[in-house]
Amino acid sequence: xxxxxxxxxxxxxxxxxxxxxxxxxxxxxxxxxxxxxxxxxxxxxxxxxxxxxxxxxxxxxxxxxxxxxxxxxxxxxxxxxxxxxxxxxxxxxxxxxxxxxxxxxxxxxxxxxxxxxxxxxxxxxxxxxxxxxxxxxxxxxxxxxxxxxxxxxxxxxxxxxxxxxxxxxxxxxxxxxxxxxxxxxxxxxxxxxxxxxxxxxxxxxxxxxxxxxxxxxxxxxxxxxxxxxxxxxxxxxxxxxxxxxxxxxxxxxxxxxxxxxxxxxxxxxxxxxxxxxxx
Numbered sequence: 468x469x470x471x472x473x474x475x476x477x478x479x480x481x482x483x484x485x486x487x488x489x490x491x492x493x494x495x496x497x498x499x500x501x502x503x504x505x506x507x508x509x510x511x512x513x514x515x516x517x518x519x520x521x522x523x524x525x526x527x528x529x530x531x532x533x534x535x536x537x538x539x540x541x542x543x544x545x546x547x548x549x550x551x552x553x554x555x556x557x558x559x560x561x562x563x564x565x566x567x568x569x570x571x572x573x574x575x576x577x578x579x580x581x582x583x584x585x586x587x588x589x590x591x592x593x594x595x596x597x598x599x600x601x602x603x604x605x606x607x608x609x610x611x612x613x614x615x616x617x618x619x620x621x622x623x624x625x626x627x628x629x630x631x632x633x634x635x636x637x638x639x640x641x642x643x644x645x646x647x648x649x650x651x652x653x654x655x656x657x658x659x660x661x662x663x664x665x666x667x668x669x670x671x672x673x674x675x676x677x678x679x680x681x682x683x684x685x686x687x688x689x690x691x692x693x694x695x696x697x698x699x700x701x702x703x704x705x706x707x708x709x710x711x712x713x714x715x716x717x718x719x720x721x722x723x724x725x726x727x728x729x730x731x732x733x734x735x736x737x738x739x740x741x742x743x744x745x746x
Contacts, residue, residue, distance in 0.1 A: 469545045472574045476614040479509055479547035479576035483616070483648060483671040487688035490673070490696040492551075494520050496543040497737065498701065503544045504736060509576070511549035512540060516702030525699070526585065530556035530566055537573040547576035549618070549696075554581045560603035567607040577616035579650060580604050582637060583626045590626035591637075598640040605645030618673060619646030624653025631659055635666045642670050649673070652698065655681050657690060664691040677703075 470478070482488050490509055493499035494516030502510055515525035517536050533552070540548050552570055555563035563580065570578050582597035584590055592600075601619050608615045619641025623634040631654070638649040650673040651663055660682065664672050671693030676682060677700035684695050712723025 472541075472576075473614060475545075475547040475574070476576045476616070479549070480614075480616055480647075482508055482547075483693050487684070487692055488694050489684060490549060490694045492516060492697050492699065492701055493540065494699075494702045494705075496539055498705075499540050499544050499546075499548075501736060503546050507546065509547040509549065510540065510544060511577075511696050512537060512551045513699045513702060514551045514553050515699035519699070519702060519706065526553055530569075534569055534573055537570065537575055541574035548574075549577035549616070550575040550579070552578040552580060554583065555600060555604065557600075560599045563600045564603040564607040567604040568611060571608060571611045571615050575615060577618060577648070578604075579618035579620050581620045581622050583622035587627070590628055591622060594637050594640050597637065598644040601641045601644040601646050616647045617645060618648045618650050619644070621649075621651045622653075624651065629653070631662060635663060638663065638667050642667050646670070648693070650675075657682065657686065660687065660690045660692060 488508055490511045491502050491507055492511050492513035493502050494513055499510055514528070514533070517533070518525045518528050521528065521532070533556070537548065537550050550570055550573070552567070556566045557563040567578065567580075580601055582592045584592055591597075601617070604617055608617055619638060621634040621637035621641070623630055623637070634651045634654070638651060642649060648671045649663070649667045652675040654660055654663060654674070660674060668691075672691070673694045673696055674682075674687050674692045675698050676684065676687065676695050677697045687695055708723075708726070712727070715721065715723040
């Protein structure tokens, strides 16, 4: 029998207590099932991967489309799912709370709230405003039973404001507002990672690793990182293979299919997908 939603959430929280685990980011049911097949212990959605799969840019999908996607992922896999819930899809803390409550209803084991605005002239919300939104999300989660893990994201390095001190101040404020896990996507060096881990201890830290050449997963673990996610990197890798093959095909070449997955392997993988949805 597949695990219940409560069991998934308990397992997800347990992963954050010690060690370091990899939290890969599928963008659809098929990619989620393959990651489960490989033995990962939890998954996280990716706003960019989902958006690209529907022909949109990142952060362009409406709330209801994201909620429907989260329901699909939760029902498709027996693993806990962490939701990339963007900025909470609300202009006010009250709206964020309402939307977080809807996200919790999808069965996700965790969800993140960002502090970016999308406005190049003022890319980040004021810290107090962003912290109020985290507090509203915390209240919504607690009202639903408190099982869902809340991640506070400081978007400085993604929003064109790479100020580590400000990012740390934001993460500390989000921890005080009720975030269970902290995340500053875009930090890259050991010094940056160590500073963030130490600043918010004992709360766990998520680190984004989406390209070779930087910190390894083992190095991140030694720095005290609790979980490593890859954001849209798996989706970008899939798009890279597709685009190379498609461009070659447009030029009359078939070399791009040389490393294509075997249809028999895919049929065997998905033919095993007969488990009932979680209760």
